[in-house]
Amino acid sequence: MWKNINQNKAKGAYWDEGQGEVVVLLHGFPENNEIWARQTGWLAQHFRVLVPDLPGSGRSPISIPLTIDSMAAFVEAILQQEHISSAVIIGHSMGGYVGLALAALQPALVKGLGLFHSTALADTEEKKEARRKSIKIMEQYGSEAFVRQALPAMFSAATRATHPELVEDYIRMGAQCRKETLIAYYEAMIGRPDRTAVLQQAGFPVLFIMGRDDTAVPLQTIWSQVIMPGTSNIQVLNETGHLGMWEQADVSNQVLYEFITFSSQLHLSRA
Numbered sequence: 575m576w577k578n579i580n581q582n583k584a585k586g587a588y589w590d591e592g593q594g595e596v597v598v599l600l601h602g603f604p605e606n607n608e609i610w611a612r613q614t615g616w617l618a619q620h621f622r623v624l625v626p627d628l629p630g631s632g633r634s635p636i637s638i639p640l641t642i643d644s645m646a647a648f649v650e651a652i653l654q655q656e657h658i659s660s661a662v663i664i665g666h667s668m669g670g671y672v673g674l675a676l677a678a679l680q681p682a683l684v685k686g687l688g689l690f691h692s693t694a695l696a697d698t699e700e701k702k703e704a705r706r707k708s709i710k711i712m713e714q715y716g717s718e719a720f721v722r723q724a725l726p727a728m729f730s731a732a733t734r735a736t737h738p739e740l741v742e743d744y745i746r747m748g749a750q751c752r753k754e755t756l757i758a759y760y761e762a763m764i765g766r767p768d769r770t771a772v773l774q775q776a777g778f779p780v781l782f783i784m785g786r787d788d789t790a791v792p793l794q795t796i797w798s799q800v801i802m803p804g805t806s807n808i809q810v811l812n813e814t815g816h817l818g819m820w821e822q823a824d825v826s827n828q829v830l831y832e833f834i835t836f837s838s839q840l841h842l843s844r845a
């Protein structure tokens with residue numbers, strides 16, 4: 575069911591389904607909680623699944639200033655409202671940055687952290703400049719033109735050829751995100767710090783899900799990070815770009831199930 579949060583610094587909505595160990599699924603840019611539609615119901619057969627619309631997306635109004643840390647505080651407020659002391663956090667792309675920020679600010683809340691096509695590294699100067707150029711395109715031509723141009727590349731060539739409907743569904747989702755939100759998200763990502771210390775100091779397991787054909791977060795940029803946590807789980811998805819939860823939904827679901835179960839059991843054994 576949909577629930578609302580209306581606190582001083584946290585206003586928005588999140589989906590709550592299932593019972594048991596808690597997992598929080600965090601969407602990326604330029605998405606809303608619909609990106610997890612192929613996971614939510616399946617995982618809710620085994621766990622309690624919370625899926626927020628991050629500030630500015632879906633049913634959640636934008637918060638100003640919008641930063642990665644402020645979005646992490648939004649997730650923390652949801653957990654507090656639900657009286658949840660810890661959860662497994664899974665973040666796609668920008669959602670992974672939010673999960674890392676939550677782990678940096680409130681590590682006791684995190685039983686396990688899943689980086690789904692995401693990275694603990696800050697943007698390179700080249701990446702920052704590319705985001706700034708995209709902001710200028712949106713300011714000049716509007717967000718829909720940007721979305722239609724940029725989003726197909728998030729899929730592997732194999733997916734684009736065999737499942738063009740997924741590309742159209744993703745473009746439709748991206749087009750729902752307002753221009754001011756897209757720009758604010760890019761600015762938040764440009765400004766985020768390096769979070770590799772979170773991985774190095776993690777007292778919880780970390781899951782890395784990578785797409786072999788991911789051009790947004792290339793495979794080679796992640797390899798140095800997988801050895802940083804004390805406990806790492808690693809999954810490389812073949813013929814997959816930046817959207818494994820859609821391109822390889824069944825495999826992704828099983829990997830998430832196993833990681834959530836493992837993280838929850840390990841947390842219980844240490845309690």
